[in-house]
Amino acid sequence: MTLLSLFKNTNSSNLQTLILGEDSFFNDYIARSYTREPRFKNFDHVIVDCESDGLDDLIANLTESSLFSQQKIITVKNPFFLTAKVPKKYQKQLEQLQRIFVNINQLEDIVILVASYAKVDRRKKLTKTVLNQFNVVETAIRPYEVGSITKALIAAEGYQISQTGLQLLLQRSDQVLDTILSNFNKLKMIAADGKITEAEIERNIDLSLAQNVFAILEAALKHNYQEAIERLDNQLREGSNPVQLLAVFANQLELILAVKILQQRGRSEAQIVKELGVHPYRVKLALGNRMPIAKLVSLLKDAIELDYNYKNGQYHEDNFLKLFILNV
Structure with missing residues (x-):
């Protein structure tokens, strides 16, 4: 199973491939995986960046034979x-x-176009030709698909991970695909017999900023203010600033508020996941929150006002942020 097969292919038997999607890091990861397939091991591997190398260099590579007469x-x-x-x-x-x-x-060589754009101009003649002559693989992923794609990707690369290990990896990567891939690359280096364990994830992948901030907010929501302030102090010592932290606080509060409103309107957990386009784990945590909607609205307003005061220079010290936490 190849990573390309995780997505819809217009013609999977055609080796000439166009990888199309906005995420350049992910597209490059998919392209590298494709070029490393065993069937291409005797090929000359060439990379041309049209922006830095120019189109003349690309045309030369497409029309000239390899120095060693290899494909x-x-x-x-x-x-x-x-x-x-x-x-x-x-x-x-x-x-x-x-x-x-x-x-x-008629070309003996294989061409992989990595188009990391929001969209291409499908009206122009050259684009129409490429779309017709290449296997087109669109790599767009909806937020709620990140978990299933990650699981399939890990399996496609020959590694094993438990469901709880997968959830832990997603949590520590903030469900952000690029971060997941970076962390997965770390874990591949130490995975014994191709197995990625929860213990290895715990030891080698740090809590993300969002996770640390979520832990602060969770402690405050449970009125464990000493723990919340200690966690906040740790984040500030590690270089986070109040504006960064407030942005994550506001995001967490907005999500909890949105989930509660949708729940009131009779939406199921699965419907909320799809409607908000977020990872199911985040929705599950939000559903477990017991704070009234009115209190959440008030906290969100306070967070927005506090953020404004930090950004306009009215507030400088961390104490105002600590007061916000103590008022949760």
Whole structure:
């Protein structure tokens, strides 16, 4: 099983591939995984960045034979020629690329276009040709799909992780895919027999900022103010500033408030996850909160006002943030 197979492919039998999606880190990860497949081990591996190397370099690599007469697998980053904003000075190169891609099935080399853009210009002739001649893999992931994609990705790379271990990894990565991949790369280096254990995650992956802030808020909501202030002091000593912390506090309060409102309107847990587009674990935690909606609204207003006062320079000291925590 390949990582490309985790997504919809327009023609999986076609090796010429366009990876399309906004997340450049994730797209590069998928592209590297593809180029490392055993079937490409004897290929020359070439990377061309269109923004830094230029289109002439790309065209040269597409039309010239390998120095060692080997097949090449060419990873093309930032293929801006697929977007709407292409300067007129590149018209000659665009025409050359059009001719090359129209006849891509005659090329012995493999081309992987990594287009990390919100959208490409599907109206232009060159883009239409690429979409028709390449296997198109769109890597967009909805927030509630992060867990299932991560689980499938870990399995596809030959590693094992328990469901509780997966949840722990997601929590410590804030359910952010790029962070998950970075942490997964760390864990791969130490995973014995391909097994990623909870103990290894605990030892090697630190609590995220959001998790630490959530722990502060949770302690305060339970009126464990000493623990909350100690945790807050730890975050401040480690370099976090009040504005950073308030942003996460506000985000947590907004989520709890939204979940409670939707719950009042009769939405199920699964419906709330889909409607808010967040990870199921965050919704489950929010549903467990017992604070009245009126109190949450008041706290959120206080957090927004406090954030404003820090940003406009009226407040400088940490004591105002500590007073906010003590009023939870």
